Amino acid sequence: MQPKSNSAKKAVSRLGTAAVEFAIIAPLMITFTFGLVELGRITLVKQTATHATREGARIAIRPDANADQVIERVEEELSLMGIEGAIIETEPSLIEEAEMGSTVKVRVRLAISSISWVSNYFDFGDSELIAESSMRRESTN
Numbered sequence: 442m443q444p445k446s447n448s449a450k451k452a453v454s455r456l457g458t459a460a461v462e463f464a465i466i467a468p469l470m471i472t473f474t475f476g477l478v479e480l481g482r483i484t485l486v487k488q489t490a491t492h493a494t495r496e497g498a499r500i501a502i503r504p505d506a507n508a509d510q511v512i513e514r515v516e517e518e519l520s521l522m523g524i525e526g527a528i529i530e531t532e533p534s535l536i537e538e539a540e541m542g543s544t545v546k547v548r549v550r551l552a553i554s555s556i557s558w559v560s561n562y563f564d565f566g567d568s569e570l571i572a573e574s575s576m577r578r579e580s581t582n
Contacts, residue, residue, distance in 0.1 A: 455553060474488035478558060483570065486556045488522060490549045493518035497529070497547035498574040501536050508536045519549070527551050541580035548573040 497515040
């Protein structure tokens with residue numbers, strides 16, 4: 442049996458070093474990867490919620506609009522991305538009572554934990570994603 446050469450010993454040593462380095466770096470890289478996925482999802486949902494509030498506000502400014510129509514339109518837009526459980530608010534709460542020319546607001550609130558793709562990986566606590574749009578009510582005159 443021949444003794445191992447120095448180059449063979451160095452190659453085995455390098456493999457061990459690489460394994461240790463991977464063991465140290467891999468969890469960090471996996472955490473960064475999941476973090477980027479979560480940030481991307483939150484950004485996508487925020488844009489979708491903002492678009493949904495804009496669409497709801499476009500309904501709310503019509504002279505014949507009511508709050509049910511606004512909420513229905515916002516839910517339609519959110520459902521396109523599979524977003525459920527949103528709290529939809531209008532100001533004033535009864536759109537039909539808003540005076541012509543006054544500002545109406547449509548707001549969507551979502552718990553960040555409810556839109557997470559990697560649930561329970563990051564602790565968002567009670568954080569909320571809020572999107573809001575406001576427009577002036579149209580007049581028939």
